[in-house]
Amino acid sequence: MEQNSVSPTPRLKMTGGANPIVLIPQPSDDPKDPLNWSPRKKNFMLFVICYAGFAGMNLPNSQQLTFYVQTAAYPGRTEVDLSYSVTACVVGLVFGPLIFWPLARKVGRSSLMLWSLVVGFVCQIWAALMTGPNDYIPFMLSRVVSGLASSIPTVLGPSYAVDIFYLHQRGRVFSIFELSILLGVNVGPTISGFIVNSASWTWAFWWTLIPCGLAIMLVFLCVEETGGWSTTPGAPSYPPQPTSYWANRVATFLPGHKIVPRESWGQTAREAKKPFIILTAPITLIAGGYIFISFAFVILTSVLLTIFLEAPISEGGYGFTPLRNALFTMDAWFAIFVTQIVGWCVGDRIPLWVSRRFGKGVWHPEYRLYNILLPGLVAPIGLGLFGAAVQYHLHYMVLALGFFFIVFSSMLAVPICLNYIVECYKNDANEAAIAMNVWRMGFAIATGFIYSPWMDAVGVGWMFGMAAFFSIFALLMVGVLVWKGPHLRAISPMLSCEEGEVIGQDKNSSASSLSDVESAQTESTIEITTELKA
Numbered sequence: 001m002e003q004n005s006v007s008p009t010p011r012l013k014m015t016g017g018a019n020p021i022v023l024i025p026q027p028s029d030d031p032k033d034p035l036n037w038s039p040r041k042k043n044f045m046l047f048v049i050c051y052a053g054f055a056g057m058n059l060p061n062s063q064q065l066t067f068y069v070q071t072a073a074y075p076g077r078t079e080v081d082l083s084y085s086v087t088a089c090v091v092g093l094v095f096g097p098l099i100f101w102p103l104a105r106k107v108g109r110s111s112l113m114l115w116s117l118v119v120g121f122v123c124q125i126w127a128a129l130m131t132g133p134n135d136y137i138p139f140m141l142s143r144v145v146s147g148l149a150s151s152i153p154t155v156l157g158p159s160y161a162v163d164i165f166y167l168h169q170r171g172r173v174f175s176i177f178e179l180s181i182l183l184g185v186n187v188g189p190t191i192s193g194f195i196v197n198s199a200s201w202t203w204a205f206w207w208t209l210i211p212c213g214l215a216i217m218l219v220f221l222c223v224e225e226t227g228g229w230s231t232t233p234g235a236p237s238y239p240p241q242p243t244s245y246w247a248n249r250v251a252t253f254l255p256g257h258k259i260v261p262r263e264s265w266g267q268t269a270r271e272a273k274k275p276f277i278i279l280t281a282p283i284t285l286i287a288g289g290y291i292f293i294s295f296a297f298v299i300l301t302s303v304l305l306t307i308f309l310e311a312p313i314s315e316g317g318y319g320f321t322p323l324r325n326a327l328f329t330m331d332a333w334f335a336i337f338v339t340q341i342v343g344w345c346v347g348d349r350i351p352l353w354v355s356r357r358f359g360k361g362v363w364h365p366e367y368r369l370y371n372i373l374l375p376g377l378v379a380p381i382g383l384g385l386f387g388a389a390v391q392y393h394l395h396y397m398v399l400a401l402g403f404f405f406i407v408f409s410s411m412l413a414v415p416i417c418l419n420y421i422v423e424c425y426k427n428d429a430n431e432a433a434i435a436m437n438v439w440r441m442g443f444a445i446a447t448g449f450i451y452s453p454w455m456d457a458v459g460v461g462w463m464f465g466m467a468a469f470f471s472i473f474a475l476l477m478v479g480v481l482v483w484k485g486p487h488l489r490a491i492s493p494m495l496s497c498e499e500g501e502v503i504g505q506d507k508n509s510s511a512s513s514l515s516d517v518e519s520a521q522t523e524s525t526i527e528i529t530t531e532l533k534a
Contacts, residue, residue: 010481021352022503024303034164034226041205042164046173049157052113053525055208055215056127056150057184059120060089060143062208063127063300064189066201067321068310072203074136079307080452082138084254085143086303091437092147097155097434099148104430108260109156110223111253114216116133121212128205129424154181158422158431164225167498170345170419171185179340179414186332186371186407189302193326225252225259237261271508274431274494279438281492282422284479285461287417288439290372291410294379296443298410298466300451302405305329308390308399318396331400335407343412346371355503363503366485368420369478372413376475380411380468387464409471414440417478424489 027035062085063070067079074081096116104112123146130139152506161173191203205385228238240326251258261273262292278284308324311317352369359367382405389399418436425432455463481488489495 019170022500022501024498024503035166037164043241044174044222045067045160045224048218049153049160050177052117052153052215052219052223053157053177053181054187055509056117056120056153057181058188058211059124059150059206059207060093060146061086061185062124062188062192062204063143063201064192064306064411066192066196066204066322067306070201073131073133073407075133077136078499080091083307085140085411086299087150088140088143089147090148090299090441092149093151093154095149096148096151097437097440098275100521101155101275101430101434102268104156105263105268105271107226107255107261108224108225108252109159109430110219111255113153113156113223114219114253117212117216117219117340119149119217120146121209123302124205124208124212127241128202131202139322149435155428155433157181158418158433160226162422162429167423167501170350170423171343171351171371174415174419174422175343175347176342178418179231179336179343179411179474182411182414183333183336184327185302186336190326190329192323192335197321197323197326220249224248224251272430273432273436274527277493278425278428278432280297281434281494282488283308283481283492284432284439285483286423286433286477287369287421287486288436290478291308291414291417291436292439292443293467293470293474294410294413295440297379297383297464297471298406300467301406302332304451305403309396316393317503318399318441328396328400334408335404336411339408339411341395342374343415347415354504361502363501364485365420365423365497366482366490367417368423369482369485371416372475372478375409375413375416376471376478378474379413379471382406382409383464383468383471387461390464391459391461424492424495424497426498428494 025035026058027033030036034042063082067082069078070082100112100116123142127139127142127146130142158174159178161170161177165173165472167458177269178222188208191207195203195207214463225238225241228241239259256371279288303326306325307317307327309318311319313319350370354367355361382402385398385402386406389393389396389402389404396474418433421436422432451463458466465518479486486499489497489499
């Protein structure tokens with residue numbers, strides 16, 4: 001969806017306080033403009049979008065702790081065969097947005113979100129009914145389709161964030177949104193582990209219908225289409241939305257062109273190329289490459305955790321029951337809650353401080369990436385601890401500490417990188433989120449198939465040791481992006497960011513007024529342009 005363009009004229013609307021922050025983008029004077037919504041309405045909308053992503057990600061991950069108990073339903077299938085169901089879900093999560101996102105341009109983002117949740121709801125029923133000895137293949141198909149549908153809410157949220165919130169708020173918003181999704185990844189398996197300890201494995205799917213059904217109701221009742229307020233030249237004109245509540249709901253969620261601009265299928269097909277263009281842009285290759293490595297090892301440890309914990313002690317495992325396994329996975333819950341606190345504290349503060357301290361109040365998108373240092377340092381420590389615990393069969397609390405660090409580092413890094421890329425392509429926020437989703441999930445597909453030969457070749461300790469070195473290399477690449485970001489953005493296509501915008505000044509700065517900072521902006525822009533030409 002197109003967003004508000006940024007004009008070179010001085011900003012007039014700012015926050016209050018000793019260090020005022022310029023509102024970017026500048027809101028219009030229309031109270032219906034999402035930027036002018038009350039904080040209460042904005043936050044509630046964010047809650048619904050986050051909950052939809054949370055409930056959606058519950059669906060394809062709910063069976064991660066059922067491998068051992070589910071093998072009895074499919075004679076001849078091992079727990080490794082059942083673990084491929086996670087890989088099947090990941091395949092759907094990767095390709096779902098690429099296949100179905102263009103429909104958002106035909107029916108609207110809100111409608112696509114609602115109906116994708118409905119499809120995911122049906123897939124959970126489908127999986128729960130696959131209890132026959134010949135139902136292994138249909139069960140795996142249900143997981144693929146579940147992944148395809150459940151991925152949609154996870155890539156639509158960033159465009160709502162760009163529509164509703166200002167630049168200085170988005171760090172926290174992206175942290176909350178992404179961590180809600182990633183919490184869904186972990187909550188589903190944990191609750192299922194508690195359930196299957198004393199009930200049939202099919203209840204790992206039945207219980208997810210409750211949060212998914214609630215998400216469907218909230219989306220239908222509360223989500224509004226927010227993409228029609230762009231002032232960008234050439235932006236499509238959105239039809240007026242019905243003022244009556246129920247008429248608005250019907251227009252929003254029934255297929256058609258009632259609330260989005262009419263567009264030919266040819267134009268939709270041309271727009272569908274954008275995620276692939278963004279996917280291969282230099283800045284996306286680096287930022288996406290970091291989470292390509294970081295998130296893959298979270299998936300890898302999550303898949304292997306059940307095998308390591310529930311394998312008999314005589315075979316090198318820990319002999320956990322499904323109940324103890326479920327209790328152990330609450331370690332990831334704790335990591336995500338800690339990550340949420342850290343993300344809330346530093347998500348916007350550090351980039352804004354860097355902008356004031358070193359940029360004289362002028363904004364550069366790379367300031368977002370300063371937050372990546374903490375997760376980048378923690379990740380290799382966690383991977384090393386996890387590998388050592390499994391290799392030498394250390395106490396399971398060492399395993400828990402390593403798992404905590406792995407989850408914490410990945411959960412903190414993903415929203416930082418996503419925020420950076422979406423802000424670099426803010427006029428194409430959906431497409432940028434889809435590109436980053438491919439990078440996040442891409443390596444996770446391979447890990448489900450390569451971990452066994454990889455582990456056989458080097459041993460489990462060195463498998464995670466190599467993963468630690470890969471994460472260090474990825475951090476160094478992000479350092480290059482921080483250093484040479486303007487140059488790399490200059491050779492990236494379709495860019496639309498807030499580069500060079502005046503966002504504020506430090507109270508101890510030598511600049512005495514906003515006009516002084518704007519002069520600094522002009523000088524900075526000239527310097528960047530001169531460097532790029534050189």
